Amino acid sequence: MTETAANKAKEGRVARRQRRNRQALIRAASAVMSDKGIDAATMLEIADRADVGAGTVYNYFKSKDDLAVAVLEEIMQGLALRVESATAGLDDPAQIYAIALMTVLETATEDQRWRQLLNRAGIVSDVMYRRIGPFTIDLLAKAEASGRLTPGDPALAWKLSTHAIVGFALAISRHEVAPVTIPTAAARLLCLAGLDAREAEEMVARPRPMLPPEQHLHDLSPQEG
Incomplete structure (x- = not known):
């Protein structure tokens, strides 16, 4: 595999991982906010439910x-x-x-x-x-x-x-x-x-x-x- 092709494949994997993380956070937030409401939900609880690091949430949502x-x-x-x-x-x-x-x-x-x-x-x-x-x-x-x-x-x-x-x-x-x-x-x-x-x-x-x-x-x- 050429270096250019390898870089494109790597970028593809990174993009897919980012998409999955974002989707997991939305799914987790939807569940937590349905149960507890937006005010009571915490970013830490949402991150835990999405199985991502707490700091990862802020890579996707401010x-x-x-x-x-x-x-x-x-x-x-x-x-x-x-x-x-x-x-x-x-x-x-x-x-x-x-x-x-x-x-x-x-x-x-x-x-x-x-x-x-x-x-x-x-x-x-x-x-x-x-x-x-x-x-x-x-x-x-x-x-x-x-x-x-x-x-x-x-x-x-x-x-x-x-x-x-x-x-x-x-x-x-x-x-x-x-x-x-x-x-x-x-x-x-x-x-x-x-x-x-x-x-x-x-x-x-x-x-x-x-x-x-x-x-x-x-x-x-x-x-x-």
Whole structure:
């Protein structure tokens, strides 16, 4: 093997090891934060659970908050994939979008890994836009093309919706509104996308398909070469 090829192989192994370490830390943080909450979780406990040195954590994440945001990014991306899988047999993009809205609203108010970051509204809405947006923006575009919804600019409609979702979830966490109003909030967001109010209320009341269990992309650990 030439020196250049050897260096490339070494770099490949280093990159894979770094990826595995990062994934292990996110997986460990997700588990610890689910059990104890973000505030009670410690970087040392997360490092121990990930089976890496305590100092290694800071090679990948500047702070516990940064690690929590990485966990949130994965939760959101996984949520979009789960909704997409559960709704694969449905033809109406407006109905699928309604299911996505209800699911996101419920998760934002029930999952403490998500809920404890709501005070960082700008970060949470940005992550939601980036991680869930590819799915929801595509739905809005399809719904507009089929005449089911009239969001205008699908990306802007989703951007506005992410901020509304964060604000609504924060209001629930502060006990300013009750969780039973989630369907009402989802219906209003459907109206924002151009659906008639009466149909929006009927749509969010429909039974929803069961989502597959939460999975972690990092559970599929690549083998080191």
